[in-house]
Each structure stands twice: as C-alpha cells, then as structure tokens.
Amino acid sequence: MKPEQHRLSHSIGILFKKSTRLYKREGREIGLTGVQGKVLAYIFVASQWQDIFQKDIEEEFDIRRSSATGILQSLERRGMIYRVSVPQDARLKKIVLTDKARQIQKTVLLGLEALEAKLQGDLTEQEITTFMCICDKIGKNIESI
Numbered sequence: 090m091k092p093e094q095h096r097l098s099h100s101i102g103i104l105f106k107k108s109t110r111l112y113k114r115e116g117r118e119i120g121l122t123g124v125q126g127k128v129l130a131y132i133f134v135a136s137q138w139q140d141i142f143q144k145d146i147e148e149e150f151d152i153r154r155s156s157a158t159g160i161l162q163s164l165e166r167r168g169m170i171y172r173v174s175v176p177q178d179a180r181l182k183k184i185v186l187t188d189k190a191r192q193i194q195k196t197v198l199l200g201l202e203a204l205e206a207k208l209q210g211d212l213t214e215q216e217i218t219t220f221m222c223i224c225d226k227i228g229k230n231i232e233s234i
Contacts, residue, residue, distance in 0.1 A: 097227075101227070109123065111123075111204070112124070112126070112127065112204075115200060115204055118200070119193055119196055119197060119200065120167075121167070121169075121197075122163075124150075124160055125160060125163060125164055125167075125169075126197055126200070126201070127150070127201075128146055128150065128160050128161075128164065129164060129169060129170075129190060129197055130197050130198055130201050131146070131149055131150075132146075132170065132184055132186060132190075133186070133190075133194050133197065133198060134198075135149075136184070136185075136186065140175070140183045141183065141184045142181055142182065142183060142184065143157050143158065143161060143182065143184070146160070146161065146184075161184065164190075167189075168187055168189045168190075169186070169187055169189060169190040170184050170185060170186055170187060170190060171185055171187060172184055172185070173185055
C-alpha cells in the first residue's frame with residue numbers, strides 16, 4: 090500500500106494529537122485537564138435547561154461508562170461537582186455544580202469560546218460545515234467496522 094493511501098487515518102491521528110495537546114495546555118491554565126474542562130463546560134451549559142446525569146456525559150462525549158465515572162470522580166475530588174439522588178429513582182445521581190465550579194464558570198466558558206475562535210481561524214462557515222459533515226461520515230464508517 091502506498092503511503093498516500095494512509096493519508097486520511099494519518100491526518101486524523103495527527104489532528105487528534107495536536108488537539109489533545111492544545112486542550113491540555115488550555116486546561117492547565119485553570120487547573121483542569123482538557124477533558125475535565127470540556128465536561129465541566131458541558132455541565133455549565135446543559136444544566137441550565139435540564140438535569141444532567143452520567144449517561145448524558147457518556148452520550149455527549151461518546152465515552153464508556155468507566156471513562157465518564159473517572160472524569161466525574163476527578164471533578165468531585167477537585168470540588169467542582171457533587172451527585173445527588175433524584176426522588177423518582179434513587180439509583181440515578183444528578184450532577185450538581187459546586188460554588189467553586191460556579192466561580193470559574195465564566196473563565197472556562199470564555200476560554201472555550203476563545204479556543205473555538207482560534208480553531209476556526211480563517212475557515213469559512215461552509216468549510217466548517219463541510220468538515221463537520223465529513224467527521225460525521227468518518228465516525229459512521231468507523232462504527233461500521
């Protein structure tokens with residue numbers, strides 16, 4: 090197989106590594122890992138409209154239950170969230186933000202907005218839309234393997 094036939098998977102791998110490094114660097118500024126910052130930002134936004142549960146995190150980030158558990162436990166240890174049982178089902182634990190998390194909420198959200206603007210750079214809306222469609226298709230192709 091010629092090297093150019095591996096271009097797509099190679100490019101995806103490089104993009105993943107670069108974005109992971111970027112998220113780590115940005116997260117360090119507020120004392121969180123990149124994934125913790127992204128999950129916390131999701132909770133900030135989504136909890137304005139609905140109760141958030143671990144299953145929501147798993148679905149939003151397409152991660153396994155064990156990964157979501159680890160992320161949420163680390164956020165609990167850092168004093169950013171706590172979980173409470175809900176009246177209709179004691180097995181379900183609603184994720185609640187702490188005052189400590191609310192104090193950095195604006196910083197986290199502004200940081201993610203700035204990061205998004207940097208990532209978009211000089212891309213047009215059409216290029217962004219096309220990229221997102223291609224990502225969705227590649228994701229479906231991966232799931233079918």
